[in-house]
Amino acid sequence: MAEQLKSIEEFMKSRGFKLTRPRRRVVEKLLAVKGHVTADDLIDLLRKGGTPVSRATVYRTLGIVSQSGLIDGHDFQGGKKVYEPMVGRAHHDHLFCISCGKVIEFSEEAIERLQDLVVARYRFTPVYHSHKIFGYCETCTPKPALKARRS
Amino acid sequence: MAEQLKSIEEFMKSRGFKLTRPRRRVVEKLLAVKGHVTADDLIDLLRKGGTPVSRATVYRTLGIVSQSGLIDGHDFQGGKKVYEPMVGRAHHDHLFCISCGKVIEFSEEAIERLQDLVVARYRFTPVYHSHKIFGYCETCTPKPALKARRS
DNA sequence: TTAAGACTGATACGCAGTCTCAATTTGATA
DNA sequence: TATCAAATTGAGACTGCGTATCAGTCTTAA
Structure with a gap:
């Protein structure tokens, strides 16, 4: 798990992005959830977990990390993307x-x-x-x- | 071509849908275009062709006919579906x-x-x-x- | 400490597609 | 052909995901 986070941090560094606290929260929550989550799921989970992150940042972070192949985004129903961590999978x-x-x-x-x-x-x-x-x-x-x- | 239209008409009948004039216009235009078209492309083509059909009807028609497998809808870029006729293909x-x-x-x-x-x-x-x-x-x-x- | 640049968050915005509903068309029946 | 219930249409309001904007905040390095 920490290993996974590390991979993502390295990727971001290599691309000139910083793994800031809000971004780390998004990534950690995504890694913690097994299976598929939507951006809104993450926003809710983060808010309920007492570490809210704005919509914009959640979307931006997912977009950045998606480029790495370390998380995958799927469009099953059309109109709502679901994400899943792929690190080590x-x-x-x-x-x-x-x-x-x-x-x-x-x-x-x-x-x-x-x-x-x-x-x-x-x-x-x-x-x-x-x-x-x-x-x-x-x-x-x-x-x-x-x-x-x-x- | 008329053959393709016939297949679609039969499908619609079998499902209890009528092939009305607006629907026929949508289907004919779709069949006439080779390659991929979006719903908006069709709306434009129909309007420019002097046989306008409302957005709602175009979307509804594409939705109905898609169920038949006689046309296919693809989501390449995310957020904009393109359709292509599959009749006889x-x-x-x-x-x-x-x-x-x-x-x-x-x-x-x-x-x-x-x-x-x-x-x-x-x-x-x-x-x-x-x-x-x-x-x-x-x-x-x-x-x-x-x-x-x-x- | 300070300044440049990256990042954040609130929210406005864009846009594809759906829903609503009054008006129209269809087609089965008389 | 006239009639009528049911299906369909179209204009536009609406929804909802995702993006853009931008002023304010945080980092980082000198």
């Missing part, structure tokens, strides 16, 4: 349940390698990618015996 | 150049099949997916001889 992609909102992580080395082939084919230099599969999770999948869910 | 995914905005389509059967394995593993019922690779296209990729582009 392997890359993964997501299944998103369009009924209950559940997020399942998956990683498939073979897909990653095929992506390498694809980008090579187009002489494209990849920076990051987003691979999301939307559908119904096991519990939300309409059972054959039941009426199909009305969309 | 094979599924494909995208490379997006974060420097010039160029969009390259690719399709990789092997990746699609691996996705099937992934969803089966989690007993997930896929409805649609989005696989985007962001980076630099051939012309925007910084050449080794040149200074690296500042992000």
